[in-house]
Each structure stands twice: as C-alpha cells, then as structure tokens.
Amino acid sequence: DTGVSQDPRHKITKRGQNVTFRCDPISEHNRLYWYRQTLGQGPEFLTYFQNEAQLEKSRLLSDRFSAERPKGSFSTLEIQRTEQGDSAMYLCASSSRQGMETQYFGPGTRLLVL
Amino acid sequence: DQQVKQNSPSLSVQEGRISILNCDYTNSMFDYFLWYKKYPAEGPTFLISISSIKDKNEDGRFTVFLNKSAKHLSLHIVPSQPGDSAVYFCAASSPNFGNEKLTFGTGTRLTIIP
Numbered sequence: 233d234t235g236v237s238q239d240p241r242h243k244i245t246k247r248g249q250n251v252t253f254r255c256d257p258i259s260e261h262n263r264l265y266w267y268r269q270t271l272g273q274g275p276e277f278l279t280y281f282q283n284e285a286q287l288e289k290s291r292l293l294s295d296r297f298s299a300e301r302p303k304g305s306f307s308t309l310e311i312q313r314t315e316q317g318d319s320a321m322y323l324c325a326s327s328s329r330q331g332m333e334t335q336y337f338g339p340g341t342r343l344l345v346l
Numbered sequence: 347d348q349q350v351k352q353n354s355p356s357l358s359v360q361e362g363r364i365s366i367l368n369c370d371y372t373n374s375m376f377d378y379f380l381w382y383k384k385y386p387a388e389g390p391t392f393l394i395s396i397s398s399i400k401d402k403n404e405d406g407r408f409t410v411f412l413n414k415s416a417k418h419l420s421l422h423i424v425p426s427q428p429g430d431s432a433v434y435f436c437a438a439s440s441p442n443f444g445n446e447k448l449t450f451g452t453g454t455r456l457t458i459i460p
Contacts, residue, residue: 236389263446274350274435274450275390288447323389332378332397332445337389 234258236338238324244344245314252310253341257326264307265335266299267323268292275323281307314345349373350438352451360459365423367454369436372417376438378445381410381421383432384453390435394421423456431458 237256245251257264262283267275278297279289283304293299296314301307311318321342325335351370359365367381377398382390396403396410396419403410409422423430433453439445 238389265446265448267448272452274437274452275448277447277449280446288443290447325389332395332439334380334392334395335448336392337382339387339389342387 236324236326236336238322238338238341240341241339242342242344244346246346247314247316249314250310250312251314251343252308253322253324253343254306254308255324255338256306257324258328258336261326261328261336262304263327263329263333263335264301265325265327266307266309267325267337269321269323269340270319278309311343314343316345319343319345347372348452349376350436350449350451352434352436352454354454355452356455356457358457358459359426361428362425365421365426365430365456365458367421367423367434367436367456369419369421369451370417371419371438373438373440373449374417375440375442376449377441378439379410379412379419380437380439380448381408382435382437382450383430384435385432393434426458428458428460431456 265280266278269275281301321340323340325337327333380395381393384390436451437448
C-alpha cells in the first residue's frame with residue numbers, strides 16, 4: 233500500500249502533556265498538508281509544506297503547535313502543553329503538484345486530551 | 347464564516363435510486379471544487395473534482411455539476427449502492443492560496459437503504 237500513512241492512529245493524553253504525530257506522504261508527492269477535524273465539522277486547514285519548506289500556516293495553528301518536514305519526506309506535528317480543546321482528528325494529506333491537484337488523505341490520528 | 351456550506355446534515359436514499367448531495371459556497375474566488383467520501387475512523391477519500399471552467403464532470407456513477415452564477419454544486423450518484431453510505435464532504439480552493447488550501451463544508455451523511 234503506497235497511500236498516506238499516519239502514526240499513531242489514536243492517542244490519549246493528559247492535559248499539559250506534549251504529543252507528536254507523524255505523517256508519511258505518498259512517496260513521489262512533494263506537497264504535504266495538515267488538517268484538523270472536530271466532531272460535526274469538516275477538516276480545517278492547519279499548514280502545508282512544499283518539500284521541506286513550510287509555506288503557509290493557519291491562524292488555528294497557535295504557538296503551541298509546530299510542524300516540521302526536515303528532509304522533505306515525512307512530517308511531524310507536535311502539540312505542546314495540550315488542552316482539552318485540542319481533542320480532534322488530525323489529518324495529513326499529500327499531493328504531487330501545485331494548484332488544482334488532488335490531495336490524498338491519510339487515515340488520521342485521533343487525539344483525546346483528558 | 348462558513349464559506350462552504352452543506353445544508354443537509356443527512357440524506358436517506360433507496361438502493362438503486364439517485365442520490366443528490368448539495369453544496370453552496372460564498373467565496374467567488376473559489377475555482378476548484380472536490381468531493382470526498384469519509385467512512386468512520388478513516389481519512390477522507392477523493393471522489394471527483396471540477397474546475398470552474400467546466401459545469402459538469404463525470405466519473406462512472408458519480409457526476410458533479412457546477413452552477414457558478416448560483417455558487418452551487420451538486421454530486422449525483424446513480425445508481426446508489428449500500429457501499430455509498432458514508433459522510434460526503436464538499437471542498438473548494440482558490441488561486442489566492444495557489445489552490446493549496448482546501449476549505450471544507452460540514453458534510454452530509456448519506457444512508458443507502460437496501
């Protein structure tokens with residue numbers, strides 16, 4: 233299977249702890265995106281990378297959130313000092329070209345902050 | 347500000363009949379539209395897309411219609427099958443962000459009745 237993969241699939245943590253999620257895009261895709269989905273809502277854009285460069289960040293991405301894609305392949309999303317409001321599904325997607333190109337999503341990481 | 351709206355949270359359709367899912371948008375800069383299907387505990391799966399230079403795009407049982415003047419698009423599934431039961435999301439992008447950022451609606455849960 234050469235689709236987008238995410239790890240872990242589920243994470244339960246206590247408020248105040250740090251968590252890190254990993255995304256492996258489709259191998260030939262140079263663009264990688266992070267979205268967040270809460271209950272009853274559609275996915276909301278957080279940030280995206282072209283190769284290793286982070287090109288845009290949503291205002292949803294507070295200073296407790298940081299994303300990296302150090303070698304232009306996999307990406308990590310870290311949330312520091314988690315809050316209960318961070319509980320959501322975190323989705324990663326990748327695409328191969330700029331512009332009107334389909335984004336393919338991974339299975340997501342479901343985060344529950346207690 | 348919900349720029350992409352799916353006003354029907356749920357829809358039930360008899361197997362074999364046509365399913366019509368609707369989506370409205372407010373941002374006139376949107377020029378690329380996509381439909382995704384999502385099963386529980388999985389990431390969104392791409393179905394079909396359309397750019398603003400077209401008013402119709404077909405792929406097998408799926409057809410998307412775009413009415414730019416009304417800022418409305420619809421997804422037709424015919425014939426509907428039990429495996430089509432899922433949540434369907436409409437998404438849009440604009441060249442303001444290089445068509446990189448997708449804005450999603452809140453989804454419509456489609457149930458196909460055998």
